[in-house]
Amino acid sequence: MFRFPALSILLVLISVMIFTDRASGQQSAFHSGHPVLDQIRAAESAGEISKDESVLQMFYAGYSPERLNDAFTPADGGSPIKCMVPFYQHYNEVKPELSSATIAEIEELTYHSRTATEFSYVTPSGKFILYYDTTGTDAVPAEQTLQEAVDENIPDYIWHAAFAADSSYRHQVEQLGFTDFILSSPYEIDFQNFGFYGTTTRSGSTSYITLHSNFNGFPLNTHPLGNRIGALYATIAHEIKHAIQYAANRWRGSAGSFNWIEMDATMMEEIVFEDVNDYYNYIRFSFNSDQPSNNSIFGNPQDPTPGAYWHVTWMLFFAEKFGMDFWVDVWDDVAHQPEILFTDAIELQLGSRGETFESNHLQNLTWHLGSGQRFGGANFGFEDRVNYPIPFIQSELSAIPDSASNTSLRSLGAHYFHASASGPALGSPQILLNSPTPGVGVGVIGIFHDGSSEKRIATQSNQSTPTNLELVTGWNWSDLSDLYISVVNTNRTRTADYTVEVRSALPQQSLLANNYPNPFRTATTIEFSLLSEQKVRLDVFDSLGRRVSTLLDRTLDEGVHQADFNGSGLASGVYFYRLITDSDITTNKMLLIK
Template identity: 35%
Template sequence: MHKSQYQFIKAIAGALLVVLALPFTSFGQVGVTGSQLHKIQESFLQGEIDVETAALEQVRLLYATGGLGEQSKVLHKCATPATMFVYNFRDQISSSALAKIEAYQNPPRSASKSLTTQTYISPSGKFEIEYETSGPDSVSVVDDDENGVPDYVDLVAESADSSYRHEVLRLGFKDPIPAGSTYRIVLENLSFYGETRTTGSFPQTYIRLENDFKNFPENSHPEGDEVGAVYVTVAHEFKHAIQYAQNRWAAPSGALNWAEMDATLFEEVVYDDVNDYYNYIKTGFGASTPYSSSIFFAPQNGTPGAYYHVSWMIFYSEVFGDDIWQEVWALIEEDNFLSIDDALRQVLPGRGTDFPITFVQNHLWHFASGSRIGLDDYGFAEKSEYPFSNVDTMFNTVPLQKKEVNTIRPLAARYFEVYPSSGDNGMIDIAVDFDSSQVGLGLLFYMKDGEMKERVATGEGKSQLYVPTDIAWENIDRLGVVIANYSGETSTRSLALAMGKNGNAITVRDPEYADLPKSFRVYQNYPNPFNPTTNIDFELPRSAFVELDVYDITGRKVQELTSRFYQLGSYSIPFNAQGLSSGIYFYRFQIDDAIFTKKMTLVK
């Protein structure tokens, strides 16, 4: 088996957990689904059907019923994944089967249709739009601007030029249009939004696009759903053309899930005001509940996940800018078998961070969406329009016992939510036991003053990841906890979550904290006697609020040395008695609920 085919199969395998959750979803008059193509590819992976049958079944699904003549017809998001499958396995498909596929995809054109086909060159000169003005593939002939070209064709040309400006000229992606050529877009009555097809002459492709987008799912474009659908579909399919030009749709980045995530992202990059992707992360465009294949619904299923995981890529665009994807795809062009997540692992150090940290932050943003948004600007720009995220467990008090956590698959996470009760106090510290593979821990503090605070840590090659904080349970309304597996290859197992508070200390086994104190300790000041300065040392086995005051022999407080939160560790606080008389003084610690008092002597 060729390496590209092995990678394609591996990429399908990574998608199976997403596929199993994919339902048929109805949007108004037309049913929209992305699951059937996935399921056929799954059957191939499981050995239930051979590669030739898988290729033929996908093509039949898309083409056998023709266009949207009936309102009850099932509508597919994008047909390009089927084209990718045939392209990657073409050397294993018989010539007779390839001929059948060709017949489905390119039925013979009638003489009358050939005579009525018209073309229009976009204003940039880059795109040639083919269209009909009669018959089943006809576009609307309305021409309000009276330029002799149907307004719908003008709209397609405008969106193609805009996509080219954003994706090639502004962001610097490889130009899929050979010098001196125009790029062909064919308008037809389809059972899907669009498709990017190869021409047999690398790197050339062409796009097939729905001819009217009537009764398609809702979006938010101010000029209407049909206009919005044209815009995002052209941006989406043109990104598929760029993918082909850069790595010939080689898996894993060129397989269904990563490729569709990437193309769907560029709908949002080019046309931020359309938001067609809301239909794939929520149960309906205006709903607040998460779609069953989205990260919001099932973060434990793992990325990639085609259209339904586009929010994962939006995170990186919003944090680092859209140009990060040009860097990612430049690496993929050099190494066709590089996955998008592995390319990010190479790019992010140049942005001052790393993939494990950002992977955890990505899931914290998903947690803080929908009904869990805070009062500040933390998280996605459109977080209020996103659905809420499902959690494994919600705690109404800080648990005293460890919480066993199920295995976390590659590039997946599990979410927890804690509402501290009135009796929960003391500094927050969290530990995750695991199998020494890798784990990420994200904490999201919903402060009582409305601020959101974030803590992120990662660990590998040890059996516990411990995170102390300087935040008290009594100062938060709730805590979001994300336990994540940032590996693209191996699962994280043997997980348990522990939470510390006053009266419920965590047993710390993280080797990073091996030399830390095992109990509260307050030491005798040194030197003693002293004149006029001395040092007072103490040790904390966990984060705590510390007050340290000095009193004279009559019990009068003469100086406050500290009153604040300290993380676990060893500390030394200086005391200067310059303005005090010789004599005996007492220093008094209050560490959370514990009190320690010692005597010292000032001799001048």
């Protein structure tokens, strides 16, 4: 089949202008997340290379890495580009400023046509036709070891591609109910040896997919058949979702912007082939690291969604909480209203389920906070949370009560905090949040000594007044080992200044807590609370019942009080402390070890 030059038909998910989503207040700016490409942009910004040279170098990186300037060629060969979408977008924006020679060279680079040595194979479903070479630059791996491939006289690689295409179509279109993108069978899939995973190109009223021809040297994944097959499967699921998007609304408006369509397509990799986990490369610092990527919500929660591949988990939250019907319904709304803001489409479907965007965004970012190995015992959160990276903590709240104040938390962004629960012994964690900006919410996660975790969240029902929230968790400090707090700006148009404070909510009765530390070597602290002003006596006795110290004998105000006991002059053993108030007598024991 004759192929027109790719760029002449607005190749690969192009948005010809930067799109600003009014619902998030954030611009879908050009950002690759790839070190070589960002280095090229930096060189242009610094005036070290011209705009023409900058654009050419970007396309060399994707289509002809051997032609890259030495200054941009990584010593280790570098990593492949996930997607060329932002570069086509950038190219179209600056095209009027480029020379005719640069434009001609880029169009030549991206041109792909049929060859005399090319083979074709129609998948078992009859839905797809795969065009491939077994010789030359674009050759697919020639191995033919699978019996199914031998029977069809095709390479194993093509058999796997056919399986993945049929499986992805069956799952996304026939089972889930997304828009059918195949206007007339079979739909075309090509293979090419370039520097990225794959592309979906529109061609008139339909589209076609081009995949990498071998995936040699691509990032790690967890597929049991190896990285090559895993990358092939994930890319096919990803690109088929792009084809569905194009069929739904022609990549128009907010829903067609780079960040949203890439988040959506990356999510489908996990939904269709959950044993691949290629998306770990975008949420982790490196594939086998427990540290987060700086572009992900885990690593940079203050950067608002949408965020392309790195924010895929934001979409997975809705898939896991509501099921994939949620996203099918969102895209149905987009198909019927192509120019609708994507966040408005999300809000419509949340409203139909009796939910709000603000509450779910707060829950979403609190799920991100509750990720990593330490949350294995949680009764909430992502199904795969123990394999997710450890979130970035904005600051530590070391002594309770303690507080933190921050300015300019971006719209839809979050800050994460950690508070040690080892100090307080009485009462329940209480979080106070104040902000002049409406719509700031708070989430709290408690990790208990038995390894379990629970969460609490609070949002303000009136989204038009300044935020003034009080969240009492109902947990006992003595049962907790750690406390994590998410402050989330759910306001979609304004940044927020805020103050968050952690303190203890008093028990509903006078109470004597366990001393800490216990056992102790020299000194320990005894804590108790009073509901009202009372006369108090606090004595310490040895195991024979002899009083060894009177720590308090006076009238105290209501609230939490502490008394220090020094046992440096006493022998090791069990000691008892007794609190006498106007209304009660309570005794606890402690162990002195020398």
